[in-house]
Amino acid sequence: AQSVTQPDIHITVSEGASLELRCNYSYGATPYLFWYVQSPGQGLQLLLKYFSGDTLVQGIKGFEAEFKRSQSSFNLRKPSVHWSDAAEYFCAVGSTGGGNKLTFGTGTQLKVEL
């Protein structure tokens, strides 16, 4: 069964600092990987996704993520964080064959200090 681990429950960074949110997955084949963001009181919004090809994926709002098969990781990065990036971030893994559901991690709450 596929699974996702987000080891950091909370992260605090200063505005303008760089950010890296960790995500590790467990899946038998090449996974489909996603990062979502949830602002308070809102639904989840897709930041970026990886299906195949270039392992460095660019997303919206200046975010990027890198798929590293050897480390089973898909970490999310942003070079300079803005106060509006404060939100909860979810990593998810999907099936490449059969089954349509995504398995979500438990989320990382990002706080941005001004």
Place this chain on the structure above:
Amino acid sequence: DAGVIQSPRHEVTEMGQEVTLRCKPISGHNSLFWYRQTMMRGLELLIYFNNNVPIDDSGMPEDRFSAKMPNASFSTLKIQPSEPRDSAVYFCASSLTSGRSNEQFFGPGTRLTVL
């Protein structure tokens, strides 16, 4: 384009009452998902449909919960009778899938409070 539409946005009810949550997926999408989000348990998949057919309902907590999708543009999640522990935010999501996972588009959620 209209995204996933959920109604109501907020629902406050008393224990024992029936609650019905509604979802309109994005037109053309063929998969629909119901999630529940709480502080304690995070984001949980309750059930999902593919082409209006329930595929996996293993996340439905108990018989008090039921979900239907009578057509491609409408789904309901019903709780009868409701209990205080059902208080949560319920999300509906839809996607266009063809045997593999694809990105899901989430609605704004329904915040349910059972007193």
